[in-house]
Amino acid sequence: MRVVDLDRDMSDVIPTNLARDSEYLFARMTDVTLAATRPERGRRVLDVGSGVGQDSVALARTGASVVGAEPSARMIAMAQLFQSAPLPGELLGPRWVRGWADALPFADGSFDAAFCKGALDHFDDPEAAIAEMARVTREAGLVVLAIANFDSLACRVARALDRLREDWLALGPLRGRRGYDTPSDHFTRYELALMREQAGRAVEIDRVIGISLGWGMPGWTGMLGRLPAPLARVLLQLADGIARLAPSLADVVVLVGRPRARS
Ligand SMILES: C[S@@+](CC[C@H](N)C(=O)[O-])C[C@H]1O[C@@H](n2cnc3c(N)ncnc32)[C@H](O)[C@@H]1O
Secondary structure, eight states: OOOOOSSOOGGGTSOSSOOHHHHHHHHHHHHHHHHHTOOOTTOEEEEETOTTOHHHHHHHTTTOEEEEEESOHHHHHHHHHHTOSOOSTTOOOOEEEEOOGGGOSSOTTOEEEEEEESOGGGOSOHHHHHHHHHHHEEEEEEEEEEEEOTTSHHHHHHHHHHHIIIIISOOOOOSSOOTTSOOTTOSOOOOHHHHHHHHHHHEEEEEEEEEOSOTTOTTHHHHHHHSOHHHHHHHHHHHHHHHHHOGGGSSEEEEEEEEOOOO
């Protein structure tokens, strides 16, 4: 039986009071992912695991023809609620379709681009989902996957410090969920090699973009919060530049590619 917890509170995964590094990470993840679909008037874009639909609506504002696919009726109802104000001019809002990512209810090659942001690790069969995204995207169209990296620099540093604390200082484990632990609603713990392996089966990967560095690293959020805002911004941008150069250390990775040739 498939189980998706639709009532869950995301506060154990994403801090609810947005600190500077969280705000930067989520904004950049969204910007990079949506830009990678190359939205423009008339382009057909599919948002897989569209949640409450904010990304689909943002794309529809560019004139793209957007479909949000989501298994949860509750999420779709929330998306419809958020989208209740009409879009400006003749722009059409997204169409919401109920469906599982591993059995997308669309014909082959229906879209110019398909993307999945922050959701693949919630899917029980992510490889089938990626294959489906490739199937419903036209030849030479774009498949875009944005995934949290649980082997980021921040995860590695936090894990090493905890080991030091437990093994060398014999202080005992910290209570509560640690940032590098896979959240309970994730089926897969992704790191770059696994992302490449799974995506590469159905998608010819053209670009791998690392986003943000240091999210969840002990001391990082607090230090950024104490600095003057412009200086904190410069540090976040510098860290992001390093993440672009070394995506295996990044907090989030965006993979962009084209469907492999269909047999
Ligand atoms: C963390 S939310 C991300 C939503 C959105 N993409 C965003 O960036 O805000 C994960 C979404 O994946 C959906 N989901 C879970 N399992 C799924 C599956 N097998 N197929 C499609 N969507 C699924 C959930 O209902 C939820 O809306």
